[in-house]
Amino acid sequence: MPRIGPYTLYTIETGRFALDGGAMFGIIPKPLWERRIAPDERNRIPLHMRCLLLEGEGRLILIDTGLGHKYDEKFRDIYAVDHATCTLEASLRQAGFEVSEVTDVILTHLHFDHAGGATQRTGDRLEVAFPHARYHVQRRHWDWALHPNPRERGSFLKENLEPLAASGQLELVDGDVELFPGVQLLTVHGHTEAQQLVRISDRERTLLFAADLVPTTAHLGLPWVMAYDVRPLVTVEEKQRLLEEAVTGGWDLFFEHDPEVAVASLERTPKGVAATEARSLDEW
Structure with missing residues (x-):
């Protein structure tokens, strides 16, 4: 398994789903984007x-959680939800861990395909998974999700938020911080x-x-840029800045949704x- 500093890294495949190609690629014409993903x-x-697990420094840190299993048949049909080949729980076990061993969950944001697996339904009860x-969430994003705009309301689902709010396990973060040694959050x-x-970084x-x-x-x-983005021009600016920094600094990128x-x-x-040099995490 690859390592960065004190952390061993594992890919955690939590399932597959599908989204409208036009929504995923915004202004890009279909004849162009369908060459990339049919x-x-x-x-x-x-x-x-595709989530990421870090083991080290006495912690087991999971970044994002996938969809989870709380949704009805209509939802699963619309989004072609597929857990036949992999689930969050099975992937954790394959890596040698149990759900109960996870010490920290970093949620990049609270849209259902990133935060849905953070909670679960047990009988009639919703609870943290x-x-x-x-659970580490940006404070500004938490407030944003609790009072959603009409554009994002369908992505912030109460069954994903209410158990977190009631759990006593929610840690709200303010801005860019080094959450753990070598693990930095960038907003x-x-x-x-x-x-x-x-x-995630070390000297190498x-x-x-x-x-x-x-x-x-x-x-x-x-x-x-995705049509889902609330501020597409800001996305362009942020991509330009971070990709330039990544190329200059020799960073590699981990892609959560690439098929x-x-x-x-x-x-x-x-x-x-x-x-360039696209590969699996195990080959990295």
């Missing part, structure tokens, strides 16, 4: 929900208010968990920053 008969593109973990505001990316290398700033390798291009690529290095090209 849509199904309902114009949906396949996406992974990680009984011994602290961005284009996709949603105060999304937090996670940068850096991995950026790019979340929904760069959900797939196709989104490395500056104009390739094929988990980790890639970056290079400058005449058309902008592009992925």
Whole structure:
């Protein structure tokens, strides 16, 4: 398993789903984006929900949680939810851990495909899925999710928020901080208010968990911005700044939603920053 500083890193595949290709690529014409990711008969593109686990310093840190299992058949049909090949719980066990061992959950943001697995339904009761973990969320984003705008209301689901609020396990974070040694949170505001990316680094290398700033390798291009983003021009500015920093600093990116690529290095090209040496985390 790859290491950065004191941490051993594991890919945690939590399932697959699909979103409308037009929504995922915004102003990019379909003849261009379908060359990168082919849509199904309902114009949906396949996406992974790929999370990252860090073991070290006496902690077991999970970054994002996928969808979870709380949703009805209509929801599962709309989003083509697929847990047949992998689940959060099974992937944790495959890595050698149990849910009860997770000490910290970093939620990049509270949209259902990132935070849904943080809570679960047990009978008629909703509860947190990680009984011994602290849940780390940006304070500004938490407030934003509790009072959602009409555009994002369908992404912030009360069954994902209420158990966290009642758990006593929620830790609200203020801005860019080093949460743990070598684990830094970087806030961005284009996709949603105060999304937090996670940068893991030591003296030799850096991995950026790019979340929904760069959900797939196709989104490395500056104009390739999701229609879901509440501030698309801010997304463009944030991508330009962070990708330039990543290329200059030799960072690699971890892609949460790419259907094929988990980790890639970056290079400058005449058309902008592009992925190179795409691979799995195990090969990194």
